[in-house]
Amino acid sequence: MKNLPRKVALAAAAPLMALVFAVIASSIVLLLAGSNPLHAYRDMINNASKLETQIDILNRATPLFLSGIAAAIGFRMNLFNIGVEGQYLLAALVAAEVGGVIHLPAPIHVTVIFLVAMSVGAGYAGIAGALKVTRGISEVISTIMLNAIAISGLIVAGLKAWQAGGAVSGNVTRVGTTPIDKSGHIPNLNKLVEIFTRHIGRDRHLTGVFLVAIAVGIAYHVVVNRSRFGYDLRASGANPFAAQAGGVSPKRMIMTAMLLSGAVAGLVGMTEVMDAGLFPSNPIQSLGFAGIAVALLGRNSAIGAAIAALIFAFLDISSGVLQNTGSASREIIQIMQALIILAAVVAYQITQRIRDREETKAVSVAMPGATA
């Protein structure tokens, strides 16, 4: 491993290049729009240095990370689960309603809610998996259609049927599913954070789902990199024919990957359900699509996805402060996110090619005649 520093540099170069490119390109857009990019960046960084904003960022990063892992499970074997969006919304809706209707002691209640969410997510993703293995329908199309069916059909219908009517949270009257008993909430982590920091003000709470996300991240890392299943998964992604020759059933892998991806997707909406104690009638959307971006930027690794989720969460949260200070229009954030993704996928491709070339060179030095 004498090339380790070089390898690390290559791995870090691509996302850094992407970030730099995105910052430069967004600055140009801001200049063209007549705003001062330096003021915008200053406001964003000032804001993010506050403890309360950091809690906001972590709260947003948690579902983004889970969504990213859900997408990454599929990506690892070239399976494109574009349907995280529909899966997480549907899962959160059903889990919140089930949680609201049942009454159980605390740990069991929470467990049931999470299990329902994971099974609904897995089941909905499983439809796309089944369509692929039995009928050969591209999962890209089927998950997109299932998104539309979930969002404009099933969720509308479910909310209509289960609306509790005027549950009050804060000053706003919110309508959503049946409110969940106290026993079904997981405690927030403010006490834990305050050991290291000062008191968290402004009514901010670090979501307990944060710990779930960390557990999922560790499990994902271990399973993909250290288990037989993970090996099969990566092998099917790299070369399905070789994997099949090695005894890996492609159909079973597709089905398993889709179910796992959906199960993790089911957890994405839990942050909001746990925070509100119900599934609101205007839930946070687009976390599924953002998760795809997180997985792409994080190169399907747990650590990468965590960093990518933090970056995206930082940008999401910053859009509010731009609006408040008026230094730029908040929509620049969406452009920045898209530019980061585009730049990152291209940059990864370039570094991949450099790496491939060096590998070929190394092989031909070690074994003359092995490469034509």
Place this chain on the structure above:
Amino acid sequence: MTVVNYLKNMPAWSRWILYAVGGVVVLNVVQGFDNTSLLTAEGSSRAMLRWGVPILLAGLGGLYSERAGVVNIGLEGMMILGTWFGAWGALEFGPWWGVLIGALGGMLGGILHAVATVQFGVDHVISGVAINILGPGFARFMSSEIFAKRFKAQGGSITQSPRVPTVGRFTFPFLAGGKLGSWKTPDVLGWFEKKDWFFISDIAGIMRGLVSTMSWVTVIAVALVPFSAWLLWRTRFGLRLRICGERPGAGEAQGINVYFYKYVGVITSGFLAGLGGAFIASQELSSVYKEGQTTGRGFIGLAALIFGNWRPWGIFGGAMLFGYPFALRLQDLEGKASHSLLLVFAVAMFGIMIWALIRKNASDTILAACFGGGAVVWYLLAETPPDWWAAILPYVMVLVVLVFFTKRLRPPAADGQVYRKGEA
């Protein structure tokens, strides 16, 4: 079975016409049964064409790209760019400029996709997803800069443009009584429609809906179908473009510049998707740019492409089929027609069931029987289906259609594969 063989040996165009006529017969019988006339009303067929056009344009866009071997999931994002640029161009410079600028806006997305996939060899789906994230972000930012500032007085905002002016309309002379110069020609189909003869008048009404008071963009879009068939299958350019989607290595060996044809295919794809977007923002469908107004029709265009077996006329059929439920939903305020549509769906499923039975395909038979049976039960139990049913109908239909048709299709052989020069 001689009937099956006979059908198989028919030329494709006549078989499609037969299917269409069969479909109209079913619609006709069902609505007689259900006491509505919306399913085959002239307004419904006109709306079908109108709602089918963006799907058709996205599908044709997908055709150019995928025939050149590049999968284009980014059609939706390019379409969104088309809606924004189309509305802006029309407001700024006039309706025809809007059409052109909308198409060029979509083309920007196409250029991005081409650079990423062809030049840098990025995975096609990943690049497409990135464009689908970029499209709405860009449209929103530009709206906040332009519609919410310069057009604020006319009602522009971050999510919406003011009312967009639109291009003129066209009615076919003779068939539907359009004008030739200043002479108003006879309205032949209208005459048949008024006679109220069973079936014939219905057919005339449907036809009249398809040939009267349509946007000039619709005329262009429909004309693009035979044009694309000619261009891709009857010219040297088309042959070369298709080689890039089938065996790029073979094309390279013949001295074809594969990258060039892939670029042309993908950029054309963006242009057409943008045109479809501009159409969505025009008077035909909404008269306004509005956030989220494409509602996944770029993706449905892809489904039409698959349904149409990567061929122009097949895409046209798919676009009309998938446009129909969208159109009906707007015509049908009481939910009566979508109730009847359940019965149509059941008839279609039982048709597929018989077809599968003849071909001795057990799984298709069972599936179709289950779907058909379910639809009949739902039809009998519910007076009108819930309102969300009409909203999801197009997407359900796409899935059901793909369930029965995907295995019989043949995509371009190298579709979706990353091609590098000199590696084949």
